[in-house]
Structure formats: C-alpha cells, structure tokens
Amino acid sequence: MDVANLAGVSRTTVSLVLNNVEGIHISPETRLKVREAAEKLGYIPNATAQALATRRARAIGLVMTRSPHHIASDTFLPQIIGGLLDVIREHKLRLLIETVDANHQDRAYLELVRAKHIDGMILLTPRIDDAALTKLEESDVPTVLMGKLDDSSLFSVDVDNRVAAKMAVNYLIQLGHCRIACIANAPPTYSASPERVQGYKDALRDANIEVDEDLICYADFDPQSGFECTQALLDSGKAFTAIFVASDNVAMGAKAALRAADKRIPDDISIIGFDDIPWAQYSDPPLTTIRLPAQKLSSEACLLLLKLMRGISPEQQHVVLDTELVVRKSCRQVR
Amino acid sequence: MDVANLAGVSRTTVSLVLNNVEGIHISPETRLKVREAAEKLGYIPNATAQALATRRARAIGLVMTRSPHHIASDTFLPQIIGGLLDVIREHKLRLLIETVDANHQDRAYLELVRAKHIDGMILLTPRIDDAALTKLEESDVPTVLMGKLDDSSLFSVDVDNRVAAKMAVNYLIQLGHCRIACIANAPPTYSASPERVQGYKDALRDANIEVDEDLICYADFDPQSGFECTQALLDSGKAFTAIFVASDNVAMGAKAALRAADKRIPDDISIIGFDDIPWAQYSDPPLTTIRLPAQKLSSEACLLLLKLMRGISPEQQHVVLDTELVVRKSCRQVR
C-alpha cells in the first residue's frame, strides 16, 4: 500500500484512519497525513479485498425467478429498481440483479449468499410452489419478499391484494355493475394472483352477486395474454358489463381486445385495472385503477432488509402499504 | 478447505479439478474423488476470494447517469436488463446496477472498476457533455456505450438514429404531410436526441420542405413532458398535420394532449413514434412507430463487452443495428 509509505505510517494506521474506526487513538496530524496521501494518490480501496476481510459484500441482490422474456416485459422493474437505488445509494451498497431458473435446485437461493457476493436479498414475485424457499426460511440469510406468502415465515413487504381488489370491484358494483368478469394478473402459482381473485369474490359475495367461475380467467403478466383472455371471455358468450383486470399491463391488452370487438370503453364495457403504471393515465380512456406504490414498496423492502442485515429484528414481520383507488374515465355508471 | 481433506488431496488439486484447468495432469480417479467430496459437502466456492485471487470480479456493471426518478420511468430498462441477463447467464457472470451522480467527479466511472467489483461496464444513454467519459477513454477499462457519441473512441452499440428518424418522417411525407412537428425524446445533451432531430430535418430538406424551428421541441423522457410539449405546440398556433415524436413513451403523453384538445388521431393529426415499446401496439389507435431492437441492442453490447474483457479487439468499433418502420393506425393519408 503506497498510501502508507507516502504518509510514513503503517498499513494498519491507514486502514484505521480511512475507515474512521471508532474508539481508537490516532493523532489529528497523522490522520491528516494519511488523508492527504490517499487523496494525492487517488487511492480507491479494493472492494473485493474488503469484502473478503470483513466477510461482508456490501451488496444486496434483487432476485427474480422469471425468464428473461418475462423480465423484459415487466412494467414495474424500473420503479422497483429506482426505489432500491434510492436507498442503496445512501448506504453505499451495491445492487446485483440475479435470476434463478424456474426449475432450480433447492439450494439455488442459498448459493447466491453462500458464494458471498451478496449479504441479503429481495425476492420478487415469489411463487407458492417454490420448494427452495423453505430452505431459505431455515437458513439465517437476510431475505425480504416483495409479495407475501401466507405460510412463509420470511419477512415481506406488500400491499393487501385482497382488500385492494375488493375495493376495485366494489367501485364497479357501486356504479351498478353486476355482471363483472375478472382477469387475474398471473397464473395462480404467483401469490398475488389468487389473492386478487379472492378480493374480487369477496366484493361480489358482499353484494350478493353470485360468483360465476366462467367469468374468471388467468393472464400471464403481459398485454398479449390480456388480449387473449378478453377474447376468450367475449367468445364464451357470457354477458358482462365490466371487467376487473388485476394488472394494468394486462389491461392494455384487454382494452385492445375490446376495441377489436367494437366494444366501446366505458360505454359498452367498463374496465378497471390494478397497479397504476405510468401509462394508465395516458391511455384512452384514462384507466381507472388501483394504485400500487411500487417504488415505495421496494424502498421499504430495502430498508427492512438493511435492518435484517444489521441483525436488528424489525418490529413487524409483514409491512403492508396502502393502495388507493384512482378514478379516471374507464368505468361508467349503469342505470 | 474441507473438500481437500475429505478427498485426501491438497487444496491446490481441488482448485485445479473444480476449475477444470486445462493442460494439467490429474488422474481420473482423483478428479472423481474431488468431485464427490465437493458434492457431498455441498461446497460452494467463495466468489469474493476467487475474485481477489484472480483479479477478476466476473461481474459487469450497467451504469446509468440518470436520477432514480428517471430510472423509475425508463420504459426500456426491463428490455435492456433482459437482454443483458440472457448473455450474462450463459457466461456465469453477474450484473450490477450502478448509478453515477449527474454532477459526478471525473473519476466516477473509473472508481467503479478500480474498486474492482466490476470488470467492465455498459454505459446507458451517455451525455455529450460528460467530461468523465474522456477519462474513461484514456483508461483501458472495457466499456461499451449504448448509444453513440460522435467524437468518442469508446466502443458502442446503437441504431442509426438519424437514418431511423428520417425513415419515420419520410413515411409521413409520403402520406402527404408537409407541416410536420417534431418532439425530441430528450434534452439535446443526450446524443440520440439531436441525431433524431437531424434525421427529421434531413427528411424535410430532401422533400424541399422548409424546416420551421418553432415546430421542434424537446421532451424529457417521460409522458408528462410529451404532454406539455404537445400543448405548447398546439398553443403556439402554428399549423401542423402530423407529429414525429422521437420516443413512444413521450408519444403516450402527446396523444393524451391531442385528445385533451379534441384532436382525433389520425383524422386530425397523425402521429408517429420511435422505439416500439410493448404498449405501442396496444394503444388506441395502435401507434405507428420505428422499432428499436432494445433487447438485441443490449445483448449485443454485452457480447461486445465480453470480447473486450477477454482482450479480443472486435472487428468493428461501432455496432449498428437495424431499425424498422412498423405501420399501424396512427397516421393517415392526406389528400
């Protein structure tokens, strides 16, 4: 280490000064000498060596189980990454994007941490049927789920999907709709999907409207799947005057399918989305939807993770953020 | 290292076997013993220690200069990340997301690499006025730009923005439009922005249409800025029958502004976008646009970077991918 030479002190002293180690006695003059030498040489500590010595990588992983295709069409990713970066930058950490194969080993998640390039991780859209998660629970690896799993002991940050979905469907019911279709955001193995469908059913039952399973279908994240679901609903011949689409992204496809079938929105069919993606308000007609605080969700997840990484056990295991009904122009009153 | 004990060999041998080091003689029986021992113990090499010993982090950085706000609203990020992950997974590398302050130090980029947590980097939407890039050029840090800078010696992957923009505007001209407004995707400091404006001007000049600077304005990446630009154009009182919007994302806002002003698309005003984001085809009317191969762009950038990291000097310094006019329903023929 040349800084030590230039400052005329030992490597130890350099390390102590530059890391501002507390409870150690170094004279102000020496501190200054070290700082000046480091500045002069443009010294940048080697993060890898630090990581090895301290056994902390100073990095967290954003772990996704989806395929690159699904990642590429994930509307929320930018907001989630934005939220994480907000927090991470303050804490001088790094952010790794990790993917895990759909048919991964039990050890898959653990490997990421055991290999020690991350200190903790945030798991996106966990799947109910993911056996590897159990291994994670048993370990003491700091982990935060974005999206809750009911029988999991892992920490999580989420909205109350069921209540939020109910709020959306209640709104349609208040407008006088009683034949309401439901397009879920994703296959039922992704936990948010059945929860939102449940909220849909809750609202119908509270209003004494019979649930018709034929009016429920499951999309697969992207607009295309929404297009296909909507066509299938229309082709089924079942009558409905409104659709609750549990994802704005999917709703984009649904709207296109309605237009293709010459159904006007909201005159013929009302549509309410979920998420409030940036385009929702700019689409035609502006989409009424449930706002999901995506960026806030990820920054909260990150804060929670940081606590776990410091060994602090947070007061609440499941952080639940509020959603909000955003009324725009895609739903109309039925007489 | 317990694997060594269990297999009854030295740490060296374990390392040699597990890394499949070439040109070294180890008997098949020993190899098997080592592999079995490693398997039995669930041995996972420590990536940090490997990085320190080999002086390679086996990670690349996706570096962005934008603020978290802009990152959160970046339509392309998922596709770019998807493209990178595609390549990275095959090569067993990791992906770090890095941000650099807008008013950063000259050394900012170099620090990332000097700190040795990445071996190379991909720079997103570089700015013309970024002095730190010069430092990067002088260094031998493997770097690939996504988006070209004219006077930069750095490697780059991009489309020909000028030609692509010209193609878009030519299409409008062919349809009979001659009063064509232009909304650039971003402030002129981002290189793609002036290039696309230049393509717009090229097309007009070739058609002997006078360029009216009052019909050109600059948005700022997001729909909101497109909304405002379009309102300003409408308020200016200048006549135009078509708008070339150099970003689909911005075009979303532009369309909303046109609707707000009771202009029908394409009956009153034709609009052509740029990028072909996933929602373009699902918007109403489906947006005619220029397709930017975003995912391909980032996977090519990644492949190029991998070559640089291996010390291979690629045949071409600037990879230019093709764009394509995607005709949908947002432009109409003028008699």
Next chain:
DNA sequence: GCGTGTTACTAAAGCGTGTTACCAGACAAT
C-alpha cells in the same frame, strides 16, 4: 547409468484488505 521427459501432485506465496494482540512511551497514582 545417465540425462531428459512426462505424469501426478503439493507447498507456499500471493491477492489487498481488516483486525487482533502487542508494544513503547508518557503520565499519574500508589
């Protein structure tokens, strides 16, 4: 029997930090 290779493997020296244990000196209290 001697050099010359070849095969199969290992000891030990890094990689660049953090950190523990220790030391020398100054000063105060006993």
Next chain:
DNA sequence: ATTGTCTGGTAACACGCTTTAGTAACACGC
C-alpha cells in the same frame, strides 16, 4: 521505584481462493 492507565502506533495473521515453482516417481532412449 513500582504499578497502572492512557495514547499512538505497529507486526503479523486471517479471509478463501489461485497459481507458481517445485518435487517425487516413473518411463524412455542411448
């Protein structure tokens, strides 16, 4: 004078891996 405490600093080991230089054993040609 001895002991204890505080200050300011350092030597040396540890982190978990790769890699260089080397060794021991054996085969081969002459």
